[in-house]
Amino acid sequence: MSTPRLTPDQRVPARYTGSYAVRLAHRDINGAIKDETGALRNNTKVRPGDIVHLRAHEVYGASYLFDPRGERDPQFLGVGKVVLPEHAQLSDAERAALGYEHHEGRSDFEPVYPLEDATRRFAAAAEPVSAAPADSVKPDVSVKTGKGSRAATTESTAQDGSASHEE
Amino acid sequence: MATLIVAIREDNAYVGIGKQSQGGTAIAPSYFPRWLDGSNIQLDIKAEDVWEGDGSRRLSLIIKNRQEVKGKLVVAPRPNELGFLEAAAQGAGSDAFTAPAASTTLAAAATAGQNSISLTADTGLTTSGSATVIIDPGLATEEIVTITTPPSGAGPYTATLANGATLQQAHASGATVETAATHVMTDQSDGNFYSFEVSLGGTAGIILRARDCKIEQIKRSAKAGGLLTYEVDWQGVATIAQPSASTVTLEPHPPFLYTQGVWTLDGSTTGDALAIESFDITQKNNLDTTIQTEQLTLATLIFGNVTLDVGLNLVMQSGDRIAETYFGGASGTTDAQALATGSVQLVFTQANAFFVVTYDVPALTYTKTEPPAPKKDGKAFRLAVAASSTSDMGANAFLLQTTVANSVSSAY
Numbered sequence: 001m002s003t004p005r006l007t008p009d010q011r012v013p014a015r016y017t018g019s020y021a022v023r024l025a026h027r028d029i030n031g032a033i034k035d036e037t038g039a040l041r042n043n044t045k046v047r048p049g050d051i052v053h054l055r056a057h058e059v060y061g062a063s064y065l066f067d068p069r070g071e072r073d074p075q076f077l078g079v080g081k082v083v084l085p086e087h088a089q090l091s092d093a094e095r096a097a098l099g100y101e102h103h104e105g106r107s108d109f110e111p112v113y114p115l116e117d118a119t120r121r122f123a124a125a126a127e128p129v130s131a132a133p134a135d136s137v138k139p140d141v142s143v144k145t146g147k148g149s150r151a152a153t154t155e156s157t158a159q160d161g162s163a164s165h166e167e
Numbered sequence: 168m169a170t171l172i173v174a175i176r177e178d179n180a181y182v183g184i185g186k187q188s189q190g191g192t193a194i195a196p197s198y199f200p201r202w203l204d205g206s207n208i209q210l211d212i213k214a215e216d217v218w219e220g221d222g223s224r225r226l227s228l229i230i231k232n233r234q235e236v237k238g239k240l241v242v243a244p245r246p247n248e249l250g251f252l253e254a255a256a257q258g259a260g261s262d263a264f265t266a267p268a269a270s271t272t273l274a275a276a277a278t279a280g281q282n283s284i285s286l287t288a289d290t291g292l293t294t295s296g297s298a299t300v301i302i303d304p305g306l307a308t309e310e311i312v313t314i315t316t317p318p319s320g321a322g323p324y325t326a327t328l329a330n331g332a333t334l335q336q337a338h339a340s341g342a343t344v345e346t347a348a349t350h351v352m353t354d355q356s357d358g359n360f361y362s363f364e365v366s367l368g369g370t371a372g373i374i375l376r377a378r379d380c381k382i383e384q385i386k387r388s389a390k391a392g393g394l395l396t397y398e399v400d401w402q403g404v405a406t407i408a409q410p411s412a413s414t415v416t417l418e419p420h421p422p423f424l425y426t427q428g429v430w431t432l433d434g435s436t437t438g439d440a441l442a443i444e445s446f447d448i449t450q451k452n453n454l455d456t457t458i459q460t461e462q463l464t465l466a467t468l469i470f471g472n473v474t475l476d477v478g479l480n481l482v483m484q485s486g487d488r489i490a491e492t493y494f495g496g497a498s499g500t501t502d503a504q505a506l507a508t509g510s511v512q513l514v515f516t517q518a519n520a521f522f523v524v525t526y527d528v529p530a531l532t533y534t535k536t537e538p539p540a541p542k543k544d545g546k547a548f549r550l551a552v553a554a555s556s557t558s559d560m561g562a563n564a565f566l567l568q569t570t571v572a573n574s575v576s577s578a579y
Contacts, residue, residue: 009410019575020305022418024417025414045419054414055413058195058413069463070464101193103193107196107197108197130374140175
């Protein structure tokens with residue numbers, strides 16, 4: 001059984017932390033703005049403290065593995081800070097030299113749930129890893145949380161024992 | 168059945184920008200300025216033809232030496248976006264932020280139609296005159312009003328709305344009331360890194376995120392009756408196609424208008440200061456785009472020398488400008504080495520008096536005033552004036568100081 005994982009497009013709740021209200025673009029949302037309960041909102045205005053559902057990669061960031069020589073296609077490793085098991089013991093600098101790139105989530109939103117919790121809550125409803133594009137996600141990877149790590153625990157959350165979520 | 172191609176509308180696009188916490192780590196965008204025509208993203212390569220002696224006269228190979236990413240954002244920035252773009256252009260640590268002078272709350276609920284409000288404190292409001300405050304910032308009932316200062320009473324304080332105005336919204340007791348935050352920005356030695364994300368047709372097309380970007384050039388311009396517009400030329404280090412689009416969030420405040428500007432030209436608010444049809448203030452950071460080491464892309468970008476040029480188009484009222492530039496002064500009559508010097512201060516204040524941007528160029532050297540060509544069309548002569556900002560031999564610590572009053576309550 002593969003570990004459920006968030007796809008970058010999976011909507012997850014995030015709290016707006018900007019200092020002024022913003023308006024969600026209509027065409028981007030297509031009338032499907034959800035609040036913290038998952039109910040549809042009828043207002044595109046987002047005020048400080050509001051919770052709306054954004055795409056997972058915007059909230060938790062995402063990880064990629066590039067070929068530093070630029071000869072092979074980059075690999076999308078997944079939402080959050082994801083490291084292949086064979087590179088788990090390396091330092092950030094050593095990983096960077098291998099081509100790791102961790103993108104951060106939006107600075108004006110914060111995750112409502114740590115990545116592990118969001119994965120448990122929302123990934124089940126999303127596509128499992130096996131249904132993702134063949135080159136987009138590698139199985140058996142260890143996962144470190146990005147922005148959501150503040151409230152994260154260090155417990156292993158992998159369902160098949162192949163992945164671990166760390167602070 | 169015929170098969171139709173899948174066309175994508177060319178307005179299906181966005182430009183998003185995020186300030187990175189560090190070099191090398193891209194970030195999802197949080198600012199999405201509404202782009203105007205002329206915006207773009209460019210992926211450039213430097214390639215090399217390899218002519219090898221293989222007994223033929225044919226090119227045998229082409230290799231890619233370098234890949235670069237850069238782009239242009241044309242935008243009529245909203246007040247909070249404007250501060251963000253200015254901070255990116257001026258450099259790291261450029262924002263000398265001052266929290267709102269007054270930050271208090273309503274001591275009692277207020278209803279729409281009231282001509283006064285009750286405040287719990289008068290700190291920052293004690294000078295005689297007026298102050299523009301925002302009530303309920305960020306909420307649906309957000310409202311900007313100008314009050315007469317100082318408010319009356321010994322606490323709570325009663326503040327009367329200036330010019331007979333009344334509240335347009337109801338506000339609860341305890342609602343936040345504050346003046347604008349102030350961001351004073353000057354050019355610094357180097358810039359922060361930013362991520363620029365450009366969507367060209369969304370996931371149906373391609374979404375490109377460039378990391379470790381800096382501003383190469385920023386041109387602030389406007390012409391009579393138009394919008395204050397920015398042209399931002401940026402360059403990045405590396406690009407990755409994103410698997411998913413970003414959620415576009417838009418600042419709801421209005422842009423600045425040319426008619427909201429007040430000029431002080433060479434210390435005077437009259438004369439040519441009233442005859443400016445259009446202007447541009449162009450800052451060039453002269454990025455060093457040559458730093459390539461082991462990889463295909465650049466290893467980093469750093470600010471080079473900063474230059475600031477001002478262009479003015481004036482309705483010609485006299486020959487003084489021409490004489491100043493070429494004859495050593497307004498009363499000069501022949502070639503002279505002396506260059507005319509001056510200054511520019513330009514203040515745009517929105518109708519609500521809350522959002523304000525001030526451009527201050529204290530030391531200008533006029534380098535060109537093109538004598539206009541006569542025409543038989545019966546129209547007025549115009550003068551195109553060019554000037555460059557200097558530090559006045561080190562007397563000034565900046566070429567341009569941009570002061571933005573807006574509702575961003577922390578440093579950019």
